[in-house]
Amino acid sequence: MRKKEMFYKILAYFGGALSFFLVGFLFAYIFYKGYKVINFKFLTDVPQGMILGQEGGIAPAIIGSFLSTFIACLVAGFFGIFTSIYLVFYEENEKRIELIENIIKCIGGIPSIVFGLFGYTLFTLYSGLGKSIISGGLTLGIMIFPVVEIRMEKVFREVEKEILNASYSMGISKFYTIYKIVIPICLRDIVATILLGYNYAIGATAPIMFCMAVINSPISFTISKPGMSLSYHLYTLMTQGISMEMAYGTAFVLISLIVFVTVVFQFLLRKKGENIE
Template structure:
């Protein structure tokens, strides 16, 4: 038994070290390839150059990515929370629950390019939003909805039933119990689920190619207009062979934004617990 424990613990340490090494190597490699272009102008300027993107910065892409991802997280978080509450606390028919869960899982398996075509048809054309940040954000929200909902539902199902029954036995309504006990109890997991959706959405390219992204745009916070995106800008720089240094610089900023937002979320949640 002792040998098995040592063996499995060794595998755990090796796996953790391997993952840490690969992530560190990825960051270091991308940084070394693009650090020469990373400066304040790169972060605050617009793309420039004889061939657009060879010079200048990526400020419009950063803003466009943040706005579209913020909308996506809002949409996915809202529907993810309420869908999970319905499935866990209100729907008692197991057959209906399994059908709804199967549909959500099927949505999660749809290729991102299909979401792009769907968003273009529904939001850009049918609803008349045109190619805009709001069209891209709503499309991304649908794409990350399964990721958010499944994790939130799992966290809600792990709430101790004795806590809920104690609340019900005191005459507290189900809605108030969920609002005051259920949601706060799972707040960490809910925020982690939305954060995972954010990380998924900010790096997506295919859904926004049709609904939002353009090669160049001014610095703007208007969600009714099209905008640049970090992922699409990176895709353009790489596929068109415009500038590999700019591409690596953009890739590093994209990864850095994911890490920075993750750290901020962790700090805020830790302060809340204190």
């Protein structure tokens, strides 16, 4: 038994070390390939050059990515939270729960390119939104909804039954119990789940390719117009062979944004938890 324990412990440490090494190597390699172009102008300027993208910066792509993923997180977070609350606390028919869960899992298995075609048809063409950031954000929101909902449902099911029963026994309504007890208890996991969806959405290319992305745009915060995206800009730089240095610089900024947002939110949640305690 002790040998088995030691074996699994070694495997766990090895897996952790390997993951840390791979992430570190990925960051170092991409930074090494693109560090020459990463400067203040690169982060605040628009694409320029004889072949667009060879010079200048990626500011419109950063703004477009933030706006589209923000909309996506709002959409997926809103529907993910309320769907999971309904399935966990209100729906009592097991067959109906199973049916809804299977449908959500099937949605989660749809390729991102299909979401792009769906979003283009529904939002860009028939809803009158046109090719715009809001069309891209809504499409991304539908794409990441299953990721958010399935994880949130798991979080809500892990809330201790004793806490819920104690609240109900005092005559407190189910809605008030969820709003005042369940949500605060699960807040850190809820934010972490939405961040997982954010990380998934900001790197998606196919959905926004059809619904919002353009090769060049001015620096703008208007969501009713098309915009650039980091993932699509990186795709263009790579596939068209415009500039590998600019491509690696864009990739490094994309990864850094994911890490930065995740670290900031985790820090804020930790501070909030300390204040509550």
